[in-house]
Amino acid sequence: MTDDRSSDGGPPVAVRHHPFALDLTRPLGTANGEIRSRDGFVIAVEGERDGTTVVGLGEATPLPGWTESREACSAALDGLSGPDGDRVESDPLDGLNAEATPAARHGVSLAFADAAARESGARLADRLADGADVDPTPADAVPVNATVGDADPAETAAEAERAAAEGFDCLKLKVGVRGVDADVERVRAVREAVGDGVALRVDANGAWDRETARRALDALAAFDLAYAEQPLPADDLEGLASLRETGRGSGVPIAVDESVGVRGIDAVLDADAADVAVLKPMALGGPDRTLAAALRARAAGIDPVVTTTIDAVVARTAAVHVAAAIPDVSPCGLATGPLLDEDLSPDPCPVADGRMPVPPGPGLAGGAFDELRRS
Ligand SMILES: O=C(O)CCC(=O)c1ccccc1C(=O)O
Ligand SMILES: [Mg+2]
Incomplete structure (x- = not known):
């Protein structure tokens, strides 16, 4: 082999x-x-x-x-x-x-x-980088965001504050479950709780229509968002492109996630639909395909971000290797292990100070998964 x-x-x-x-x-x-x-x-x-x-x-x-x-x-x-x-x-x-x-x-x-x-x-990261002709050698750790689900403003702010205290300097908040006004209050509460030194992202998972998205982003721009992920349905590349265009300068950068799965990375790039491409190895068919998509995005001036689909430890660790193979990768959505009540094996890349270490090889994590390998 x-x-x-x-x-x-x-x-x-x-x-x-x-x-x-x-x-x-x-x-x-x-x-x-x-x-x-x-x-x-x-x-x-x-x-x-x-x-x-x-x-x-x-x-x-x-x-x-x-x-x-x-x-x-x-x-x-x-x-x-x-x-x-x-x-x-x-x-x-x-x-x-x-x-x-x-x-x-x-x-x-x-x-x-x-x-x-x-x-x-x-290491898997080095192997992937070799296969995709990436230079330089993959990093030894990748920056990650904390993932904060929907909750009322006080609970959302408390969770954000806990994450910031743990050392995360980038948080991603789920939005779009409540109305725009309620989300604005949630984001305001989070910004007040964590201060200006923490990057904030929001992820609407396609919940808004064009008019609601415009209204939401105009209001949320006051809180200095790093980006809004999937503010419109996956299919609406045209709407995303114009949201991006009208918001340029004062506004909030646009990230796509579901659009990449539904339309493919090349259609997203062709449509000028995003500033950031969120790439999920589990949804894109593997680590190799994800790194290739990330490099295509980079070449088109779009910032790639690697995230899990709340995977177990084997796929999460693989996604850390993929992220490490992307030169100067932005914070990735890989700190999802703690959302699980239990896991397949102890985590070889525990988050510390908003970063996940890339396990030493060979492969995914040296001997860390040996018991799983035998089962
Ligand atoms: O990006 C993250 O912070 C974690 C991953 C995440 O949010 C997610 C997890 C499962 C399914 C969808 C999503 C999403 O990004 O929309
Ligand atoms: Mg998303």
Whole structure:
């Protein structure tokens, strides 16, 4: 398995997957509904090289709205193993469509990338950077934002204050669940609580129409926002482009998230629809595809930000490697581990001072996931 895949005449590999279900500590309120739990699959690809077994680890954690359903993900993964879960000769990635089943493709492509990185002794970040021709060498830590869900102004401000006290200097607040006036009060309360030294982002998850979005951003501009994420529905690239145009100068920069999944990064760039592109490896079909999208955004003058879909520790760690491979990456939405009540394994990249360390290799995290690898 020197290549990232089994094909090209490489030896047969076994692809295993097993399900997990993790509750959030408390529901995360978004304009697209509450996220309460995360169901997914740990994926292991096992191959042999010169008599030693290499096991690469991946994770597929679907989130309908961003990825395929759990059922579709499960079916796609089931289709990969032979009749008795035995070894397959063909390239398992060939059977996975990144648009139709991005989470499944994420899981399997990550497992192959982890295996290849382990074999070469490199960190996943270095392997990804090599594959995408990125220079310089990936960073040893990435800046991250705290993720603050919907709640009333006092609770939102208290949570923001806790995050700032923990060392976060960038916060992302979910908005769009309540009316614009209520969100303005929430953002005002947060700004007052954390002061001017903390960057604030808001994420409306597509909740507003054009008129509401304009009104919301005009009012929110007073609080010096770093950006507003998905202020309009995913499809409305034209509306996003004009929101960006009319707000330029005095206004709030525009970020897209759902639009990238629905329309693709190239359509977003062509439409001049955003200043920032939020990229979710789980929704884009894998770490490799996410880094490629980030570099395309960068080349077009759009700032890439990598985030999770509230993934378990394997996919979260992979996303840290992706972010580290992007030169001078802006704060990313990767500090979502603490939102989970439990996890698959201890976290090899605990947040400290608003940053997550990139674990030493080889692969995802050296020996940190060895127990998962055996299961
Ligand atoms: O970006 C972050 O801070 C965390 C990730 C996040 O907000 C998120 C998590 C799950 C599903 C959707 C989203 C989103 O960015 O809209
Ligand atoms: Mg978002």
